[in-house]
Amino acid sequence: MAPKIAILFYSMYGHIEQLAKAEAGGIKSAGGTVDLYRVPETLPEEVLTKMHAPAKDSSIPTLDSPKTLEQYDGILFGIPTRYGNHVAQFRQFWDSTGGQWQTGGFWGKYAGLFVSTATQGGGQESTALATMSTFAHHGFIYVPLGYKTVFPDLGDNSEVRGGSAWGAGTFASGDGSRQPTEKELRVATAQGKMFYETVARVNFA
Numbered sequence: 001m002a003p004k005i006a007i008l009f010y011s012m013y014g015h016i017e018q019l020a021k022a023e024a025g026g027i028k029s030a031g032g033t034v035d036l037y038r039v040p041e042t043l044p045e046e047v048l049t050k051m052h053a054p055a056k057d058s059s060i061p062t063l064d065s066p067k068t069l070e071q072y073d074g075i076l077f078g079i080p081t082r083y084g085n086h087v088a089q090f091r092q093f094w095d096s097t098g099g100q101w102q103t104g105g106f107w108g109k110y111a112g113l114f115v116s117t118a119t120q121g122g123g124q125e126s127t128a129l130a131t132m133s134t135f136a137h138h139g140f141i142y143v144p145l146g147y148k149t150v151f152p153d154l155g156d157n158s159e160v161r162g163g164s165a166w167g168a169g170t171f172a173s174g175d176g177s178r179q180p181t182e183k184e185l186r187v188a189t190a191q192g193k194m195f196y197e198t199v200a201r202v203n204f205a
């Protein structure tokens with residue numbers, strides 16, 4: 001039986017969404033299937049307009065309930081940074097998972113992450129580290145990206161690049177104008193592939 005994989009992400013300006021689609025491509029390239037979900041929005045339309053957030057592509061469903069995730073064996077989380085930590089919409093989601101925390105609804109599931117910040121040094125690694133605490137409380141088994149499958153890209157400093165051993169990443173720039181590069185998308189694709197293969201190997205071999 002093939003493992004069931006989901007990607008849960010929040011994306012206000014589309015950067016994490018592009019990485020999420022690349023991760024999904026990697027999962028599919030490994031022979032897997034994946035369901036994408038958005039974290040529910042918490043801001044009113046009026047505020048989103050003031051923040052210049054474009055309309056969200058409705059072909060990707062918004063997660064109706066944390067319970068929906070209980071059917072999956074592995075979940076990749078796409079998290080944009082706010083002040084070096086999770087975007088509030090994601091924290092709001094985590095705060096709604098008390099039921100799974102109490103009953104172990106996510107216990108023993110595999111989890112990975114990818115991130116986006118405006119700038120280098122803006123908190124890619126601190127956002128990843130902050131996620132470890134939440135993963136630990138739920139009993140998620142964290143699958144790091146590591147270097148093995150992406151050494152040429154992570155080991156090369158010839159161009160600005162987001163992402164690290166913790167997971168794929170991109171830089172949006174202060175005004176959001178920078179888009180994920182070919183290399184960042186390649187790392188995200190490799191992470192999706194590696195994540196699927198890891199979950200398949202440990203759980204379903």
Ligand SMILES: Cc1cc2nc3c(=O)[nH]c(=O)nc-3n(C[C@H](O)[C@H](O)[C@H](O)COP(=O)(O)O)c2cc1C
Nearest residue numbers: 011012013014015016082083084116117118119122
């Ligand atoms: C209120 C606020 C706080 C932010 N804090 C940070 C930060 O601490 N470091 C950083 O590099 N970028 C910061 N950003 C930029 C976001 O991380 C960036 O908009 C996001 O990664 C883009 O991803 P998205 O297009 O998927 O929403 C902040 C943005 C907002 C609106």
